[in-house]
Amino acid sequence: MNSIRHRRRTVPAVLGVPALVAVLITATGCSSADDSARAAVPDPGAKVTELCRNLDRTLPSKVDGLDRRDPEPASALTAGWGDPAIILRCGVGRPAEMSDPEADGVEIDGVGWLLQKRPDGSFRFTTTLRRAYVEVTLPKDRTGDGMSPLVDLAPAVKKAIPEGIAS
Numbered sequence: 697m698n699s700i701r702h703r704r705r706t707v708p709a710v711l712g713v714p715a716l717v718a719v720l721i722t723a724t725g726c727s728s729a730d731d732s733a734r735a736a737v738p739d740p741g742a743k744v745t746e747l748c749r750n751l752d753r754t755l756p757s758k759v760d761g762l763d764r765r766d767p768e769p770a771s772a773l774t775a776g777w778g779d780p781a782i783i784l785r786c787g788v789g790r791p792a793e794m795s796d797p798e799a800d801g802v803e804i805d806g807v808g809w810l811l812q813k814r815p816d817g818s819f820r821f822t823t824t825l826r827r828a829y830v831e832v833t834l835p836k837d838r839t840g841d842g843m844s845p846l847v848d849l850a851p852a853v854k855k856a857i858p859e860g861i862a863s
Contacts, residue, residue, distance in 0.1 A: 740787030
C-alpha cells in the first residue's frame with residue numbers, strides 16, 4: 697500500500713476555528729464579473745466515475761448556506777454552490793503536492809483534505825486516502841467562512857467515496 701505523508705491538522709466540525717479561519721481570511725478580495733461558473737470535467741476511469749455519480753446523488757442542496765448551482769458544462773462529476781461558486785470536481789488526478797511531506801492538510805469529520813492556497817487567493821482542497829480524489833475550490837470571496845463548506849460536504853464524501861487509495 698502506498699503511503700501518503702503530509703502534515704495533517706485535525707479540525708473539529710465547528711465554524712470559527714481560529715487559526716485556519718485567520719489563514720483563510722487573508723485571502724479575501726473581489727470576484728470576477730463572470731455570470732456563470734465553469735469547471736473542467738474530469739475524465740476518470742469507469743470505477744471512479746461510478747463513485748463520483750454516487751457522490752453526486754448524495755451531495756447536499758446547500759453548502760455554507762448557498763444553494764446548489766452547478767457549473768457548465770453540466771456533469772455528474774462537477775457541482776457548485778453560490779455565486780461566486782464553491783466548485784466540487786470528482787475524479788480529478790492526484791495532486792503532486794500529496795507527495796510533499798511538508799504539505800498542509802486538515803481532517804474534517806473523518807475526511808482528510810490536502811490544503812492548497814492558490815495564487816489568485818482561492819483555496820483548493822483535495823481528499824486524501826479515498827478511492828477517488830474529490831477537489832473543492834473556495835473562491836477568494838468565500839474563504840472568510842473557514843472550513844464550513846467542507847463540514848457540509850464531508851458526510852456525502854464519507855458515504856459515497858470509500859476509504860482507500862485512488863487508482
